[in-house]
Amino acid sequence: MKNLRFSTVMLWLGLLFIYAPMFILVIYSFNASKLVTVWGGWSVKWYVGLLDNRQLIGSVLRSLEIACYTAVAAVALGTMAAFVLTRIPRFRGRTMFGGLVTAPLVMPEVITGLSLLLLFVAMAQLIGWPQERGIVTIWIAHTTFCSSYVAIVVSARLRELDLSIEEAAMDLGARPWKVFFLITIPMIAPSLAAGGMMSFALSLDDLVLASFVSGPGSTTLPMEVFSAVRLGVKPEINAVASLILLVVSIFTFFAWYFSRRAEEKRKRAIQEAMEATTSETWSEKAPA
Template structure:
């Protein structure tokens, strides 16, 4: 008897096709020998080889990867500290205001955020002379401000699940708070830190609106380069570079998931072994 497809299964398949089918088509057409995107001219690797000669596009890729990497590091650090304050300090003056400011970028339209940061940078340049001109540094600051909110939400959810008795026991044994945080809390929330870093990297690499407001001459990111190019038609080189980015992100995500899973399995085995030894010793 054949299994009937339920409505939820059909909606799941339709949703996955809607999300991933355009990516598959993009990868296929990156091997198209024809310069016209709508005309299939056979299989070819010429557009991948042509990327080496397209210095403008490759420079934009390098700038985007550089900003995304720095954003992931800074947003993870700031978001983790904000999440730690919100979850480990239950009461302090201005807690509600602080929590609202941390999560505000999640609901704020990017146009408003970008315009606000642009006005801020212009006012600072007039008052203190910094930044002298907008570029990669201002893009990095804008992306860090935006992505830290996502990291704080992810890490906060993980911190609320962590058993605080372990941290309290370490402090009772004489460990200082910073040592407890680095040696006990951080390893327990490592999966959420990795998830926040990867999300920050992806959001920064994908951002167009914020970068358009706070960028300057010579600081064009990949989304800005692609946006300016597709208005005159999609070039085959864009399909090729997008396919390479998809491959790199997919590979990095798989490796992060694999090593995180192995670390979690080792931690569980070590915990079970410690419980077994404690049981036998008693």
């Protein structure tokens, strides 16, 4: 007990506070009772019943589709913004550009959603697009919001990179685009994966922005769950949430596993190159 520190206790209490509700949710997804708060025995009928609930399944698939599109677009835009902020130290409007990139991080989602709604309405009146709000408008809104997170994550990684590796590749004749795809991208791959996963999670979880920029037939899972919870939590909601937790956990594990293998492979290659360079140097210095 003497080795039990206050920080350790608070750490475990924090983890329990975060993950205990998820564990309870998974358990109650197997509840046979129609009342969520009353335990009626073990059953998988709510998972089987999901196959007949086309509205809920449709919202799940729609949210996953939007989240995938958002992750790809946010990583692309956020990475470009991060390169501008880290590799171009001086240009006119740099301070304003940095503020615009990070503004969605501190801007209330209600204001962002209302601004995007007014923008889409004005665009529809001026150029006739978008004719109706749906998946595309939700995707644009989520990309605008998530790109800031990707830019911050990738910028932190870019500031830690050793530029001498890229400069050496260009001195050996490699063109900038080849250096970018063959050297820079592999070195910042963990941050790109982290930004993509964060964007996927934020898009899948968003309710406020989607409520402003969605239209008929484009209801996402958070909107479906929110409207259902107002009338009382249904057991199918617990089953869907449990399946999403399972899929996200598996995806996160594989992403961590492959990124760890790639990082270990890169470190091993660097170590072998350093050992080879050292051995060549000693062989040159050795007397004939």
